[in-house]
Amino acid sequence: MADSPTTDGAITGAVTTGDAEILTAGATELVAAMEAGRLSSVEITRACLDRIEAVDDQVHAFLTVDAERALDQAAGIDSRRAAGESLGPLAGVPLAVKDLFCYRGMVTTAASRILEGWVPPYTSTVVQRCVDAGMVILGKTNLDEFAMGSSTETSAFGPTHNPWALDRIPGGSGGGSAAALAAFEAPLALGTDTGGSIRMPASVTGTVGVKPTYGGSSRYGVIAMASSLDQPGPCGRTVLDTALLHRVIAGHDPMDQTSIPQDVPPVWQAARSADLSGVRLGVVTELSGEGYAPGVTDRFARAVAALKDAGAEIVEISCPHFKYALGAYYLIQPAEVSSNLARYDAMRYGLRLGDDGEHSAEQVMIASRGAGFGAEAKRRIILGTYALSSGYYDAYYGSAQKVRTLIVRDFENAWASCDALISPTTPTTAFRIGERLDDPLAMYQADLCTIPANMAGICAGSFPAGLAADDGLPVGLQVMAPVLADDRIYRVGAALEAQMEHEWGSPLLSRIPPLTASSKEGLR
């Protein structure tokens, strides 16, 4: 598959249904075509909707699609553009939104039964900014229930399939958004990243995903999982597209008092540079070795060499406390989850069971939460309840918060000797659907490399680093940079993208096995 030759090295070969040129184009190209009058937003939106219609029964990236509303929005942008209005750099470009973002009037479920059919009466700041920028909302993408998972398998509405190999997971929790990009169903998507939920799916689908600095984008209207770790961010197929979306969504929001009241770093400019001269990159010693698939280790080494070719100086940096990050994460995150998910109590909205006049409010709560939450949600709520219970609070939650301090210090030490840190994004390529579902510890390992950035609140991104030699599946390279140095993420990403295209002769996604409407060609 991966080594099967593409027709002419162009990415359009990856799409055999619908309008391949529109579907494989980057957002910047689409906007240029709209500006030049060669394409309309309606045409682009229509192409995406047709593509979703054709292939999403195989991929299952979307939970909700609102074609009518999308086409209305697109038509509105087209008429504004026709009227000569000056529009933003992503006006008219379709967007897939992780189903964790509230969008007024569109069902928002967090992939949970407990919120099935819930229609939010308000819109999250990030989605509002996209709408205000003229972007067209196609619909809501699948995720692990309440974003808890690394595979999109814990969704109450069925798993999403990785377009590179339909029997594989697309990563998680934002597998739907990443798969929508890799399946050419949407040129851009929104994700949220609590422990790697943007980066890990980007890595295993050969796409780009960036977790901004904590507080760099507003969490208002984004269904909370772990408030001190959650961060909305952009997902795209190219570094420049992702940076453009980053710029649209980032910035201070008075509705989120944890958002940073400072200017957004110049990510867009950084994404246009492919030169790393004078940039010192630190390879994290602890994020390698045992547990890392040979195909990943090999591709990572070659990507590091490519970054060196782009002018970077490479140093090795030890972050000795990263090995405790996973443990601390799985105490802090469930603790916050147990509190944040308390509100799903069947009283004001969402699923209510057993309200027959016989049962009390408490009994109705217990029954509704028992039926409404899936296995992973229950596991984490109970784990968090335990970690917070008196008697264990200091040993667990308290210790985990101290580990957080140690991780922050590791990063601070690292910034003294490098500009950004790099590592594989995830220790393996996409694993098979079902493979780790009954083994939570194996599942949690997928977030090994991505968690430290959330713990410290720094920014990080994942960029395609080629295909693993053994299974032909995408490998991602993670870049981590200091607080509010998000531009460095894009600078390294852009350099890697240029190097990879040079090595492979075309974007990585041109190698993806084509999905067709009828056949199961992608199924391995």
Add this chain to the structure above:
Amino acid sequence: MALTPDDVVRLAGLARIELTAEETSTLAPQLDLILDAVASVSQVATADVPPTSHALPLVNAFRADEVKPSMPAAEALAMAPRAEQNRFRVPRILDEEAR
């Protein structure tokens, strides 16, 4: 330390989650394994390390005391599983044995 099925039932009770017997028997050993795996945090969490609760040290982010439009009551109540007299209707609050 071992987390027994009884512990799991008690914790689920605190979290107001009904578990089937099967869920309880699966969860107990799983949670035990997870707790074992995360226990390493206490090794390095020595007394001299201060805790970090929030990634960024932002302070004094305040909102001005201004009234903003509220939602129409009808919109709020439209979400309710049951509503009556412009209020959210909830099952009786006290348990049978407490009445």
Add this chain to the structure above:
Amino acid sequence: MSVWTTDELLDYDEVMERYDPVLGLEVHVELSTASKMFCGCSTDSDAEPNTHVCPVCLGLPGSLPAINGHAVESAIRIGLALNCEIAPWCRMARKNYFYPDMTKDYQISQYDEPICHDGHVDLEVDGKSYRVEIERAHMEEDAGKSLHVGGSDGRIQGAAYSLMDYNRAGVPLIEIVTKPVRGLGARAPQVARAYMAHLRDIMIALGVSHARMEKGNLRCDANVSLMPKGSDELGTRTETKNVNSLRSVEGALTYEIQRQGAVLASGGRVRQETRMWQESGEYTIAGAREVRRRGLPLLPRTRPGAGRVLPRVGRGAARHPAGAARRQAGPAGRRVVILDHRDGRRHQCRGAGPAGADRRRRCRPRGGPKVVAHRAVPAGQRGRLRSVRGRHDAGPGGRGAEAGG
């Protein structure tokens, strides 16, 4: 596990011969800010049900609280008026409990880092002065209101279901908690009443609350226990809620002292419980809410000592136009010194101490301890006394309670 309570009362003087009452008062002050603690909804309490609600105060998925700066200022003003230390740092915490009136199933409150702590007020009752020490005053949000349908008298007991109005959810509250107040002797209920009256006057003078007890702007949870004379050992306390008038404060405490006295006199043990005071004289024992308090991150920390907040408030409090406020500002204008960690400067503010209490409202002298009518319940009425199984390990007012272990 229904328990019928037999509220036998012992003669007040007899109780006083054997025991010293120890009080603990928790007063909730509803602030008169225009908007709620964490959102822009109006705090107007006379509105139609559920017309002052939004995604934030309804606890909708994805919504986030945004602190009302004016409420923080009011908290500092109150703290200064109560001679409290103003914490250089404080933060909000989550107090977790499942209850239909709490839209997030946690209340945003303060736990280990309250904004004000260690203060006192001086009171005069019958020409004798008393000092009530304040443990803390912290910020939190109010809960929604329930209307119980299908029971008798709209009470929660026996109701078929309840109807929730969340207009009040998120209205800013300051909870003022005293240290255990000892050595009051027979005047304990009167001192408690004088304390409430004093708080009410402070709030009105500072202009931070309407302080109308009948409207629930000022609510008291009264804890009392009996300590055998000559002993240092505190007895088991009970908490009486729903004490919503000055008269009730005195009445409820007198009653509870007599009731506990009767329990102890008959060789029984006082059970730690939360009781609801009814103006009619009936009692119910409330279902305690199980509470787990955590300092989980939710909002940036507040630094009341930071330049922008405290100096302005300090000056404002000292300059308050109301004459009463000036008197309450304290005889010498106690200075509160806050070290600003950011710039290392010391910010000084004039404290508004209530030491020179407002004379107009001083408690009128009264004859010795007055026994409120005995309220041993006639057998025929006992059916109206109901109890709720006390299945929880901490009541809502439990100081620093951490149940759920």
